Amino acid sequence: MTQPDFATVVSRWFQQHARDLPWREPGVTPWAILVSEVMLQQTPVVRVVPAWQAWLARWPDPAALAADTPAEAIRMWGRLGYPRRAVRLRECAVAIVDRHGGQVPDRLEHLLALPGVGTYTARAVAAFAYGQRHPVVDTNVRRVVCRAVAGEPDAGPVTRPADLVATEELLPTEPAAAALASAAFMELGAVICTARSPRCTACPVESICAWRASGQEAPAGPTRRPQRYAGTDRQVRGLLLGVLRDSTGPVPHQRLDQVWTDDVQRARALAGLVQDGLVEPAGADSFRLVGDGPSLPTADLTT
DNA sequence: TTCCGGATAT
DNA sequence: ATATCAGGAA
Numbered sequence: 001m002t003q004p005d006f007a008t009v010v011s012r013w014f015q016q017h018a019r020d021l022p023w024r025e026p027g028v029t030p031w032a033i034l035v036s037e038v039m040l041q042q043t044p045v046v047r048v049v050p051a052w053q054a055w056l057a058r059w060p061d062p063a064a065l066a067a068d069t070p071a072e073a074i075r076m077w078g079r080l081g082y083p084r085r086a087v088r089l090r091e092c093a094v095a096i097v098d099r100h101g102g103q104v105p106d107r108l109e110h111l112l113a114l115p116g117v118g119t120y121t122a123r124a125v126a127a128f129a130y131g132q133r134h135p136v137v138d139t140n141v142r143r144v145v146c147r148a149v150a151g152e153p154d155a156g157p158v159t160r161p162a163d164l165v166a167t168e169e170l171l172p173t174e175p176a177a178a179a180l181a182s183a184a185f186m187e188l189g190a191v192i193c194t195a196r197s198p199r200c201t202a203c204p205v206e207s208i209c210a211w212r213a214s215g216q217e218a219p220a221g222p223t224r225r226p227q228r229y230a231g232t233d234r235q236v237r238g239l240l241l242g243v244l245r246d247s248t249g250p251v252p253h254q255r256l257d258q259v260w261t262d263d264v265q266r267a268r269a270l271a272g273l274v275q276d277g278l279v280e281p282a283g284a285d286s287f288r289l290v291g292d293g294p295s296l297p298t299a300d301l302t303t
Numbered sequence: 304t305t306c307c308g309g310a311t312a313t
Numbered sequence: 314a315t316a317t318c319a320g321g322a323a
Contacts, residue, residue, distance in 0.1 A: 040319040081308030118321045138319045
């Protein structure tokens with residue numbers, strides 16, 4: 001609490017300029033907030049909004065998702081990217097039903113133990129769904145705190161323990177105020193203190209920003225190593241999964257062979273999808289999304 | 304550390 | 314063309 005003014009100023013700005021995002025509306029359940037946080041992992045807000053609404057219309061609580069198949073979760077995920085999130089989110093729903101009676105847990109320790117829930121997401125749910133006081137540090141908050149407080153040109157690619165400490169010291173004592181401040185920090189990084197073209201003239205803390213005071217206006221280079229896509233296994237995985245997603249039930253491997261000419265890379269990509277729990281063999285010559293149809297009874301293997 | 308999607312803005 | 318985007322897991 002070395003700089004309570006910082007959180008106060010940003011929170012006040014947030015209350016006047018916050019984007020009207022659906023998961024911020026009153027009455028949104030912890031489950032809906034958890035779904036939003038998982039979808040928002042490495043995915044821009046504008047792409048998440050429609051997917052979030054459709055997902056919750058179909059599975060309004062963890063039990064509903066847990067009762068459906070991984071295949072349907074993968075289909076509903078659509079083209080959000082990183083489809084393993086869809087499988088993990090369903091596994092998360094199963095764990096919530098099994099361990100917590102179908103209610104999203106409110107303890108950090110229990111949240112962290114859920115599939116697909118890491119340091120950021122656990123703290124985000126604890127703060128935004130349950131109003132607890134935790135530093136919630138995503139890429140936006142890292143950048144904001146690094147710039148405005150430390151005066152450094154930019155943050156690193158991952159959240160370090162020091163980032164949590166630095167952010168925690170900015171939070172108000174009152175839990176509700178701390179949760180509000182966390183949302184405000186994220187919003188500031190997303191809308192004003194952006195990675196490439198920060199809008200410092202519109203920033204509510206311009207006058208107390210260490211980064212501005214040091215005269216560093218130009219953003220630094222990439223904070224994350226460049227991720228190529230064209231020609232990588234990831235592109236091939238996406239193509240394969242696209243065919244399976246748009247089909248019903250098993251797909252003959254001949255159809256999958258058409259998405260990529262390199263046999264070795266295509267086979268490696270398909271094996272990866274199987275390894276990751278997204279795809280499974282169906283009979284001798286076909287593959288399908290996991291759980292997309294009746295599974296073969298193990299007893300039949302004796303015939 | 305590396306891998307894991309895919310749309311969008313610059 | 315490429316950096317970015319409310320990260321997580323092996």
